[in-house]
Amino acid sequence: MDEGIIQNLNERLENASENGHEGLSEVDVREQLEILQERAETVIRKHPVKSVIAGLLTGFIIAKIFNSED
Numbered sequence: 001m002d003e004g005i006i007q008n009l010n011e012r013l014e015n016a017s018e019n020g021h022e023g024l025s026e027v028d029v030r031e032q033l034e035i036l037q038e039r040a041e042t043v044i045r046k047h048p049v050k051s052v053i054a055g056l057l058t059g060f061i062i063a064k065i066f067n068s069e070d
Contacts, residue, residue, distance in 0.1 A: 005043055009036065 016032060044051040 002043065009039065
């Protein structure tokens with residue numbers, strides 16, 4: 001996936017979490033989530049194969065983490 005988009009999303013999420021206690025209303029949160037969803041959908045549509053691979057890799061890593069606890 002495009003590293004610039006991912007970095008931008010990470011920065012926005014970090015800023016949102018830092019500023020979250022400053023009184024964001026429920027409407028603001030919904031609007032921000034809709035924007036993030038639209039951007040994620042755009043990235044997935046532009047790079048479907050990479051998105052599937054990233055999803056599979058994420059699932060594999062999470063499965064390894066949970067299986068290693070046994």
